Amino acid sequence: MNESLYTLVKQSKTDNNSLEIVIELFSAKIDRSLQQTKQQYREDLSQELKIKLLDCIRNYEVENTPGYFEMLDILEEKDIQYYQGG
């Protein structure tokens, strides 16, 4: 895989190929969760999960992920809240 997950998900909003690759990346996890259901429903479940993933990937706010300095700020804030609360 040349592209990172980050770029792929970003591209998925407009590019169906990237979307397909991301879903493919998670196919192992999907297959594993199929084990818990009965044989005759596995195909249906697999489809349902893929539809769900499609939604999740498309609607995920990639830009909301904090950068390094933002992360430090968040941790700092949490600390303050923690001390104030305590």
Add this chain to the structure above:
Amino acid sequence: MKDLFSSSSTNVENYLNKFEKHLQNPVIKSFLEIPDNMDLLVEVIENPTNLSKKKLDDTFREYYFTIRFTNYLSQTIYFNAINYDKKVNLYLERNKSILDCQLKDRYVPLLDYLASKEWQEEGQEVYITSSNIADHLTSYSLYKAIQFLTENQRQLLNLTYIYGLNDSEIAVYLNKSQQAVSRSHKKALKKLKNSLKTDREGRGRNE
């Protein structure tokens, strides 16, 4: 972590001391355990330009995103799979069907098993496209009986049982009255019934 960078300047050491608490955060800790990322941080501390800061920021964002997003999707898959199962079970609970039940010694539901077995034994197509009712019969006695019907009666049975028309529709089609169609329909069935009966009795005598 400080030991790793004994060669680095006091700036870095000060920084690490200052933020030690935050550097214990699992995400930041694992991020900085990758040597390349640590180099980026050292670069920022030693030479805090916008470019180096942005590089560190972006690298971290990508790193954190991968963790967050993977976790998010894994959880989504896990919980949705469980919910789907619950939904299916609820549906089955409310719509019980014996044909759907799993057979003990086979891997298919009863319905599939019946279907496959039936066609194996018959050795014929599932759909017969013939419009002649004699081609649809599986009983030899009935096949013989149907040969005794008149052409009109056979046509009537074709229309009723193959094309699924009702008596009034057939009446329009054949340009007869509905009562006439109904009468000859009944007569045809009665004739078949009698033929089957005599056939059965005849066989009974022979045996």
